[in-house]
Amino acid sequence: MTQPSRTPTQITDSSGRTVAANVRRVRESRGWSTYELAQRLKEADRPISPSAVAKIERGERRVDVGDLMALAVALAVSPSALLLPINVDPLDDVEITGSTPVSALDAWEWIDGRGPLTLPPQSAGMHRVYEEVAQYRLYGRPHWLAEMEREEDEGREPRTRASRMMRAAGLESYEAEDGKRRIRRRQDEGRSDGPSMD
Structure with missing residues (x-):
């Protein structure tokens, strides 16, 4: 008895689509084939077959956190370079799974640990804005890095x-x-x- 053909997975969330596009962008800009990237992943003890790399790039295979980190290491970029669109202007809206669209500048500042993704409106008062930034740094940054950044x-x-x-x-x-x-x-x-x- 033959098995019915399986419908390929299609990644529909915005962050998943961005990761797929960025893996392809970086791999191609380095002049690597999917085989070369798969070899680098194997050397990093995170084997992903060339066909699976191609599925990632087509948005037909999910990337878990371990895959994301290994892909960033193998491609010699930061994880943020895979998570956010790079070919956008600072004030262009970008989509991030779990958030309403935000400016590319706000998204990059957030993902690089510089501040919260969104801030309360100024009508909420500067105390509320300060509180949001302070909590972001308290819970989202090592204290020693936050201190270095403050001095800088x-x-x-x-x-x-x-x-x-x-x-x-x-x-x-x-x-x-x-x-x-x-x-x-x-x-x-x-x-x-x-x-x-x-």
Whole structure:
């Protein structure tokens, strides 16, 4: 007895469709076949066959959280690069599963951990807006990262990965003090820090 043919799955939610399109976009921009991407996924201990990669790209196979992370690693992009549309203008509306449409800028700020997806209307008062942002940072960001970002926003620290790594390792004070000592030593020796004006 033959089995009836199965209707292929069709991903209908907006975020699922975006992931499908972005996997294809990044794979093709890297010049990889579905076989090459499948090989990279296998090397990352998340085997997904080439035919399954093609189904993902056609929106015929769901991507679970583990798949999403492995795809982002294999494609050398952040998970956010797969979750949101990239070829849009900042004020264009984008659809996110579970939300009403929001601007691309708001969506990227949210997914990159910079703030809530939506804020209360200003008529609710600035206290309510502040409370929403504070709760977002409290529950959605590690305290140490929120502190680094606050220092960077205030201009006290540069916003670079190297600077963050040094601060996390406790090297910022050592490096700053060491630099000050070298400048004082040069000044004491009668040398200038800059090029000679002779």
